[in-house]
Structures are given as structure tokens and as C-alpha cells.
Amino acid sequence: MEIKDKIESLRTELREHNYNYYVLDNATISDFEFDMKLKELQALEAKHPEFYDASSPTLRVGGAITKNFETVVHEHxxxxxxxxxxxxxxEDWEKRIQKILGDAPVEFTCELKYDGASISLTYENGQLVKGVTRGDGFQGDDVTSNIKTIRSVPLQLKGDYPPKFDIRGEIVLPFEGFAKMNQERIENGEDPYMNPRNTASGSLKLQDSALVAERPLDCLLYSIVGVNLKLESQWQMLEKAREWGFKVPKAAKLCKTTDEVIEFIEYWDKHRHELPYETDGVVIKVNNIQHQEELGYTSKSPRWAMAYKFKAEQVSTALNEITYQVGRTGAITPVANLEPVLLAGTTVKRASLHNADQIEKLDIREGDTVFVEKGGEIIPKIVGVDFTKRPLHSKPTQYIDHCPECHTPLERNEGDxxxxxxxxxxCPPQITGRIQHYISRKAMDIEGLGGETVELLFKEGLIENYADLYLLTKEQLIPLERMAEKSAENLVKGVAESVKIPFERVLFALGIRFVGETVAKKLARAYKNIDGLMIATVEELMTVDEIGQRIAESLVSFFGNDINLEIISRLRQYGVQFEVSADKLENQTDILKGQTFVVSGVFENLSRDELKKLIEDNGGKVGSSISSKTSYLVAGDKMGPSKRTKAESLGVPIISEADFLSMV
Known part of the structure; x- marks a missing residue:
């Protein structure tokens, strides 16, 4: 037992020193002493593998090799x-919040928005079990072995932590560490890295975790998600995370008014350059967790949070040429090809010009010196022209009138x-664009098949539409460039596996104009299968929640095309899902069709999200605020008095959780 006790004692001591140094920035031991104790522990663990611990401080040095990072679906x-x-x-955002919450007083938590690589860490019984990149928000890459090398990520928590939760944050590379890394690269005759953010993001995908351990990465945390966490506010969440051992930035403030929020923003807009990390704005969150739940989410973002972005950096450079890209829907996007210029830490060579009206409005011409900005968008944009530097014989830009790829005359609908x-x-880019959309993560998620491979398969005449994917054979693929036998096998297997994808995602994958993920879900829920959807009229489609005339006309046009009908017929033969599964149908009814419910408060048996799902599964609609169109207010404990008052004034029936459950 002596050896085991010695190992446990060293682990506890090293964890504490690690926390003091990397989280509290308060070293209580010299680097040399720390290294000696770590080496002693490594030697003991090597001799006694029976005492292995997944949260041992020795894992910080890395060594695990990951060839392929597994894709993991985020639980939240x-x-x-x-x-x-x-x-x-x-102020507009605050008005929208107050409209939903009524007269309830609202506090805001302001935190700095650090520019790094987003990460989700899962803890069970106080131990780090998983680290997953953001990916597309629904699923990301498992980078656990690399995360364990980051000294400020606790492997073992302390205090009164919940049994299971996820905590979100940013992996960042401090300026000082970044400068040191670049100095070493220059001394070794290598090109320096361009910026801390991309370097931090790239570090997470290194195959050798020992290399990640050498990089001075840091992890700043700001959000906890899970079930029954018993946290009442964002501010309490930050304090609790600190207590449990996480590195939570101190630069945060609890504000009672928008004016206080603006004060915080203005202060940090001036002082952000004093920080050790890159920051590009402030995140403002409604502080009360119950209010957050009431406000809920749009299809992309929480309604209870907003990022205020600091004014974007701007540079000027020469516009050498305007070229035109064709998207999968046939939309033409003009692109400015620029003299390369450094902007916000990256070299910019291209910028979007959006459309003909934008070019005309700013009078953008080839040969101009233009001002380029990188604001909220990832893609830089041109915001103006330096007319003092315009060449003498400059001519206004003539927007193209024929497709740059297939030379068909272009069309422009009124109001578009x-x-x-x-x-x-x-048109080749439209054909390959539709197939690339079909195979994408949020659609059919076909493993082993990427955009470049789609282009190659089309160029070689092996596919002309996404139905052709299901006829591909290993023998056809192996002779292709960069296609080994294993890659060919994976591609064919990935296509075969895609027939398990549920109907709502298949509907999104078809690439019908204006039918995004949310619309596809609503249509799948309303029609249950593709047959009813194919014969629906514009008027019938418009009776479905959130389906307007533009979407309805697009659907009728898509299903009125013989080519699309033939492709759907073929996909059906190959086994693609064109109806809601029996399991899902079992839990779905039309009992609540035509009725709108607002859910408010805390409930005894179900979470608010479970209640909302029940409403939708039974044909009802979930509203965010009470109006004359609300059929029922489902009221739980701690519901705001203003909601009750509004419901009573409009004559909206107020029902309990038990009343609602008896309805379904």
C-alpha cells in the first residue's frame, strides 16, 4: 500500500501546484522542483501500471498518437x-427580450469574447472524460488526448461539482507564447505562424499529443450545460466553475442596464490590447438561467445572448481583378481578387463583392485601391474605394450577363x-454543388467523400447527380487519382450507410431552394412522407407553420420537375428514407394541431425542452411570447407575474403541467 499512497500523494500535490501556476497564476514551487516530482511520479507509474489513473498529472506530457479523430455528436x-x-x-435586442419576459427585471452578464478554438469538455464524477471541438455545432472531433496536455484544463475537479456536465470555452494561445513559438521557427529557418487563433485551432488536430504538450495553449471557460445542474444564474455558473478548478477569466461584470453594458464594452474596446490573449468583442448574456430557458433558441442562436463585436480592422490594397463564382442554386457571387494584404492576422487575397447592386453603389472597379474589412463575417468584404488613387482611364464595372461556367444568359428576378x-x-458548379450539399454533415453525412472527390467523380463522368453515388463500385474508384483501395472501400461503405439517415435530413439534403434544416423538420413533421409533399399545392403548404409563399412556390417548382422526380424515384429504390420512421410516428399525433402553446416556469416531471418537444410531436406550435393567437399558457413554478397578467388580460387559458399531460 505504501507505493499506492506515494503515487496518490504525488498526484494530489502536482495537481495543486499545476492549479496554482496555470489557473491562479501564483506559483508555490520552482519549475525544477515540479519537474523532479513529475519525473518521480512517471517512474513509479511505469513500474506499477496497476495504479493507472486517467486523470494523472503525468498525462500532461502527451505521447498518445491519433491517426484519425473520431467524430462525436454533442449531447448538447x-x-x-x-x-x-x-x-x-x-437596445433592440433588449426590447425583444422584454417582449418575451414581460416586466420581469433583467440583469446581464458581460464577458470578453476570446478569439480561439471553441471546445466542449465533458466531466463525469469530477474527471475529464472527453474533449470535443465545436465542429458544425451538432458534432465535432474527439481531441481528448490533446486536451489533456493543456495545463489549465483540470483532469480532476474539486468541490461540489455535479455528477455529469459539459463545460464550454476557448482554447487560446497567449501572445507571449505565440511570439516565442514564432521566434523558434524563424531561428530554425521555418515560416512563422500567421496568428494565434489559427495556430491554437491547428494544434488541437496534431496527431502527436506530445507536440501539443510543447505548445503554451491555455483554456478559458465560460458556460456549463447539462441536466439538473441547480445553477440559477450565469454569474453563479462562472463562480462555481472557478471553485471546481476551471480557469475562468476575471474580466466579467454583472450589469443591471444596457448603459452599464455599454460602459463595459467601451472600457474594454480601449483596454483590450493590454490583455495577454486575442479578443474581438464582448458577449452579453441574460444572467438568470430561468429567463434563458424561457427565451430559448432560434434555429442558430440563443435568444438570451448577443456578441458585441469591436470595430473591425481595416486595410487598403489593390483590386486586381473581379471574377464570378456560381453556387449550387445558380446564384452568381462576384469576387474581388486582391493584392495580398495582412488583415487581422491573416493574409487576405479575396473578398466578396456580394452582388451587382453593391458594386454599383460603391462604384468598385478593377485597378482601384479599396478598403477591406473583416467584421462579423469570416470572409473579408470591401467597404469602400480610395478615389484619390483611381487610375486615370478607369471604366465602370460591367456586370456579366452570361454564366462564367456554362455561358447561359443570366436571369435576375424582380426584388432579388x-x-x-x-x-x-x-451547369457544372451547380451539379457538383448540389452533390456536395447532399453529402454534407448536416445532410447525408457520407463518410469518405469530400468536395474534391465529388469534383473528380464528376470530371471522370462517374456521377451526374446524387443518385449516381449509390451505383459507384470499388473497381470504378481505385484507378482514380489519390484513391487507394481502402479509400474506395470507405467511400462505397459510406454511401451505403447513408440510407439510414432520417427523412427530415434527406429532405434537407435534396437541396430545394429555401428549404434549410428547420424548414425540412417542419415539413417532415407535417407531411410524414415525401408522397404527400410532392402533390401539395402552394396553398396547402402555406398552412404549415413558418412556410411562406416563397418556400411553398420553391417546393412546388422542385417537385414539378421530371428530372427531380426521377432522381427521387431512384433514391427510393436504393433504400433512402422518404418517410418518418415507425418509431418516430409512434410518438407523433395531430391532437394539438392548430394550437399554439407558450411554456413558462419550472416543471416537476419534464424539462421545458421535453414539454416543447411533446407539443411539436403532437402537432402543436410553441410560441415564444403570449399574444391573442396563443391557445394555452403552460405555467410552472416561478413563472413571471407579467406573463400571468398578460395571459389573463387576453383571455388565454392558463394550464398546469398535469393539465397539459392529460391533453396528450
Whole structure:
């Protein structure tokens, strides 16, 4: 037992020193002493593997090799944030919040928005069990062995932590560490890294965790998600996370008014350059967790949070040429090809020009010196022209009138900002774009098949539409460039596996204009199978929640095309799911059809999300605020008095959780 006790004692001591140094920034032991104790522990663990511990401090040095990072579905989705750029944006957001919450007083938590690589860490019984990148928000890559090498990520928690939860944050590379890394690269005759953010993100995908351990990465945490966490506010969440051993930035403030929020923003806009990390704005969150639950989410973002972005960096450079790209829907996007210039830490060579109106409005011409900005968008944009530097014989830009790929005359519908190529089934980028959309993660998620491979398969004449994917054989694929036998096998297997994808995602995968993920879910829920959807009229489609005339007309047009009908017929033969599964149908009814429910308060038997799902599964609609169109208010404990008052004034029936459950 002496050896086991010695090992446990060393682990406890090293964890504490690690926490003091990397989280509290308060070293209580020299680096040399720490290294000696770590080496002693490594030697003992090597001799006594029976005392292995997945949270041992020795795992910080890395060594695990990961060839392929496994894709993991997030148990709780990682949403993106809506952006704001002015006080007016924030005030409008506050009005929208108050409309839903009524007269309830609202507090805000302000935190700095650190520019790093988003991460979700899962803890069970106080131990780190998983680290997953953000990915597309629904699923990401398992990078646990690399995360364990980051000294500020606790492997073992302390205090009164919940049995299971996820905590979200950013993996960042401090300026000092980044500068040191680049100095070493230059001394070794290598090119320096461009910016801390991309370097931090790239570090997480290194195959050798020992290399990750050498990089001075840091992890700043800001959000806990899970079930029955017993946390009442964002502020309490930050304090609890600190107590449990997480590194939570101190630069945060609890604000009672928008004016206080603006004060915080203005202070940090001036002082952000004093910070050791990159930051590009402030995240403002409604503090009360119950209010957050009441406000809920849009299809992309929480309604209870907003990112205020600091004014974007701007540079000027020469516009060498305007070229035109064709998207999968035939939309034409003009692109400015620029003289390479450094902007916000990356070299920019291209910028979107959006459409013909934008070019005309700013009078953008080839040969101009233009101002380029990288604001909320990932893709830089041109915001103006330096007319003092315009060449003498400059001529206004003539927007193209024929498709740059298939030379078909372009069309532009009234009220539409973009030009379109109508040659839907003969224009190469539209054909390959539709197939790339079909195989994408949120659609059919076909393993072993990427955008470049789609281009290659089309160029070689092996596919012309996404139904052709199901006829591909290993023998056809092996002769292709960069296609080994294993890759060919994986591709064919990935295509075969895709027939298990549920109907709502198949509907999204078809690439019908204006039918995104949320619309596809609503249509699948309303029609249950594709047959009813194919014969629906514009008027019938518009009776479905959130389906307007534009979407309805697009659907009728898509299903009125013989080519699309033939592709659907073939996909059906190959086993693709064109109806809601029997399991799902079992739990779905139309009992609540035509009725709108607002859910408010804390409930005894079900979570608010479970209640909302029950409403939708039974044909009802979930509303965010009470209006004359609300059929029922489902009231739980701690519901705001203003909601009750509004429901009573409008004559909206107020029912309990038990009343609702008896309805379904």
C-alpha cells in the first residue's frame, strides 16, 4: 500500500501546484522542483501500471498518437451567437427580450469574447472524460488526448461539482507564447505562424499529443450545460466553475442596464490590447438561467445572448481583378481578387463583392485601391474605394450577363439582389454543388467523400447527380487519382450507410431552394412522407407553420420537375428514407394541431425542452411570447407575474403541467 499512497500523494500535490501556476497564476514551487516530482511520479507509474489513473498529472506530457479523430455528436448542441455592432442593436435586442419576459427585471452578464478554438469538455464524477471541438455545432472531433496536455484544463475537479456536465470555452494561445513559438521557427529557418487563433485551432488536430504538450495553449471557460445542474444564474455558473478548478477569466461584470453594458464594452474596446490573449468583442448574456430557458433558441442562436463585436480592422490594397463564382442554386457571387494584404492576422487575397447592386453603389472597379474589412463575417468584404488613387482611364464595372461556367444568359428576378444561371442541370458548379450539399454533415453525412472527390467523380463522368453515388463500385474508384483501395472501400461503405439517415435530413439534403434544416423538420413533421409533399399545392403548404409563399412556390417548382422526380424515384429504390420512421410516428399525433402553446416556469416531471418537444410531436406550435393567437399558457413554478397578467388580460387559458399531460 505504501507505493499506492506515494503515487496518490504525488498526484494530489502536482495537481495543486499545476492549479496554482496555470489557473491562479501564483506559483508555490520552482519549475525544477515540479519537474523532479513529475519525473518521480512517471517512474513509479511505469513500474506499477496497476495504479493507472486517467486523470494523472503525468498525462500532461502527451505521447498518445491519433491517426484519425473520431467524430462525436454533442449531447448538447453548441450554438453560434448573433452579432451586434452598435448601442442601437443592443437596445433592440433588449426590447425583444422584454417582449418575451414581460416586466420581469433583467440583469446581464458581460464577458470578453476570446478569439480561439471553441471546445466542449465533458466531466463525469469530477474527471475529464472527453474533449470535443465545436465542429458544425451538432458534432465535432474527439481531441481528448490533446486536451489533456493543456495545463489549465483540470483532469480532476474539486468541490461540489455535479455528477455529469459539459463545460464550454476557448482554447487560446497567449501572445507571449505565440511570439516565442514564432521566434523558434524563424531561428530554425521555418515560416512563422500567421496568428494565434489559427495556430491554437491547428494544434488541437496534431496527431502527436506530445507536440501539443510543447505548445503554451491555455483554456478559458465560460458556460456549463447539462441536466439538473441547480445553477440559477450565469454569474453563479462562472463562480462555481472557478471553485471546481476551471480557469475562468476575471474580466466579467454583472450589469443591471444596457448603459452599464455599454460602459463595459467601451472600457474594454480601449483596454483590450493590454490583455495577454486575442479578443474581438464582448458577449452579453441574460444572467438568470430561468429567463434563458424561457427565451430559448432560434434555429442558430440563443435568444438570451448577443456578441458585441469591436470595430473591425481595416486595410487598403489593390483590386486586381473581379471574377464570378456560381453556387449550387445558380446564384452568381462576384469576387474581388486582391493584392495580398495582412488583415487581422491573416493574409487576405479575396473578398466578396456580394452582388451587382453593391458594386454599383460603391462604384468598385478593377485597378482601384479599396478598403477591406473583416467584421462579423469570416470572409473579408470591401467597404469602400480610395478615389484619390483611381487610375486615370478607369471604366465602370460591367456586370456579366452570361454564366462564367456554362455561358447561359443570366436571369435576375424582380426584388432579388442576385443574378442566377437558370441552367440548373447543365451547369457544372451547380451539379457538383448540389452533390456536395447532399453529402454534407448536416445532410447525408457520407463518410469518405469530400468536395474534391465529388469534383473528380464528376470530371471522370462517374456521377451526374446524387443518385449516381449509390451505383459507384470499388473497381470504378481505385484507378482514380489519390484513391487507394481502402479509400474506395470507405467511400462505397459510406454511401451505403447513408440510407439510414432520417427523412427530415434527406429532405434537407435534396437541396430545394429555401428549404434549410428547420424548414425540412417542419415539413417532415407535417407531411410524414415525401408522397404527400410532392402533390401539395402552394396553398396547402402555406398552412404549415413558418412556410411562406416563397418556400411553398420553391417546393412546388422542385417537385414539378421530371428530372427531380426521377432522381427521387431512384433514391427510393436504393433504400433512402422518404418517410418518418415507425418509431418516430409512434410518438407523433395531430391532437394539438392548430394550437399554439407558450411554456413558462419550472416543471416537476419534464424539462421545458421535453414539454416543447411533446407539443411539436403532437402537432402543436410553441410560441415564444403570449399574444391573442396563443391557445394555452403552460405555467410552472416561478413563472413571471407579467406573463400571468398578460395571459389573463387576453383571455388565454392558463394550464398546469398535469393539465397539459392529460391533453396528450
Amino acid at each position: 448542441r453548441m450554438y453560434s451567437l448573433d452579432n451586434s455592432y452598435s448601442k442601437e442593436d443592443l 439582389a442576385k443574378h442566377y444561371c437558370p441552367n440548373e442541370y447543365g
